[in-house]
Amino acid sequence: MQYGPGRNFVRLAVRLAWPFIRAGKRLSNFPFLKWLIYPFFIRPYNEVSSIPLNIEVQRPENIAMPRRVVKRLLANVDELFIFDECICRRHNKVSSPPQDIGCMALGPAIRRIHPSHGRRATQEEAFRHVDRATEAGLIANVAHVWIDPVAFQTRFHDLMFICYCDDTNCLYRTHMKNRGPSLQGACQRLPGLSVRVNEDACQGCGTCVEQCFLGEIALIHEKAVIGDSCAGCGRCVERCPHQAISLEIENEEALYDDLVRWIRGVSNLPIQCEEKGR
Ligand code: SF4
Numbered sequence: 001m002q003y004g005p006g007r008n009f010v011r012l013a014v015r016l017a018w019p020f021i022r023a024g025k026r027l028s029n030f031p032f033l034k035w036l037i038y039p040f041f042i043r044p045y046n047e048v049s050s051i052p053l054n055i056e057v058q059r060p061e062n063i064a065m066p067r068r069v070v071k072r073l074l075a076n077v078d079e080l081f082i083f084d085e086c087i088c089r090r091h092n093k094v095s096s097p098p099q100d101i102g103c104m105a106l107g108p109a110i111r112r113i114h115p116s117h118g119r120r121a122t123q124e125e126a127f128r129h130v131d132r133a134t135e136a137g138l139i140a141n142v143a144h145v146w147i148d149p150v151a152f153q154t155r156f157h158d159l160m161f162i163c164y165c166d167d168t169n170c171l172y173r174t175h176m177k178n179r180g181p182s183l184q185g186a187c188q189r190l191p192g193l194s195v196r197v198n199e200d201a202c203q204g205c206g207t208c209v210e211q212c213f214l215g216e217i218a219l220i221h222e223k224a225v226i227g228d229s230c231a232g233c234g235r236c237v238e239r240c241p242h243q244a245i246s247l248e249i250e251n252e253e254a255l256y257d258d259l260v261r262w263i264r265g266v267s268n269l270p271i272q273c274e275e276k277g278r
């Protein structure tokens with residue numbers, strides 16, 4: 001088996017590319033210039049669904065359903081790889097959230113990922129990794145984006161990633177707030193997941209407006225209003241000081257089925273079928 005590039009090569013590439021990425025990010029603030037970076041963020045080469053791991057869902061029961069959905073997915077995938085480090089947090093030299101909560105790669109393409117990046121993992125190890133990410137306040141992003149197969153020299157359709165992101169270091173999340181409206185298709189809310197504001201509880205403080213990585217919350221008549229392109233990441237729910245925002249999922253089965261359908265639609269990831277009615 002021939003492996004893709006090792007860790008030191010990828011670290012160097014990231015270090016060299018970072019200034020260009022930041023420049024692109026700044027340019028994306030200007031009308032017209034945002035079109036320069038537009039091709040890097042469109043489907044089908046860039047699709048991400050956020051899963052708010054550490055948010056309690058209000059309906060149908062008060063439970064950590066999103067975390068369970070991620071674990072269900074991992075339980076039905078045979079080939080898992082855990083990266084030893086988060087490239088973004090390492091590059092920014094932060095210790096919190098921990099650098100060693102890296103992404104996970106899923107699918108046959110992991111056979112080509114160089115062992116210096118991390119390790120193949122069992123489902124139990126993957127579950128523990130999800131628990132650590134949750135306890136660290138990270139958000140899971142199920143991602144099918146062009147940069148991963150380029151970096152690790154794997155086939156695009158044989159690879160999915162689950163990245164564990166924070167708001168200040170993640171290259172992707174920090175980029176999206178500065179995007180032009182044309183980049184919205186890159187982040188999708190999981191079907192059946194909704195984010196609601198309780199107007200009576202909202203104090204109009206604006207905290208959620210600052211925290212939304214997509215810039216999808218506006219204050220209208222001093223009440224928070226969620227935009228149509230909200231990705232359902234749950235950060236505003238977590239950060240609202242007045243518990244005025246909640247996350248609702250209509251039906252876990254439907255949400256899981258939609259997630260699997262989406263992954264199957266964008267990749268060749270083999271996902272085992274579950275026995276229903278467990
Ligand atoms: S953070 Fe909460 S209270 Fe403040 S504006 Fe947003 S929803 Fe309203």
Ligand code: SF4
Pocket residue numbers: 195211212213214215216217226227229230231232233234235236237
């Ligand atoms: S509105 Fe809230 S849940 Fe939606 S993308 Fe923004 S921070 Fe995430």
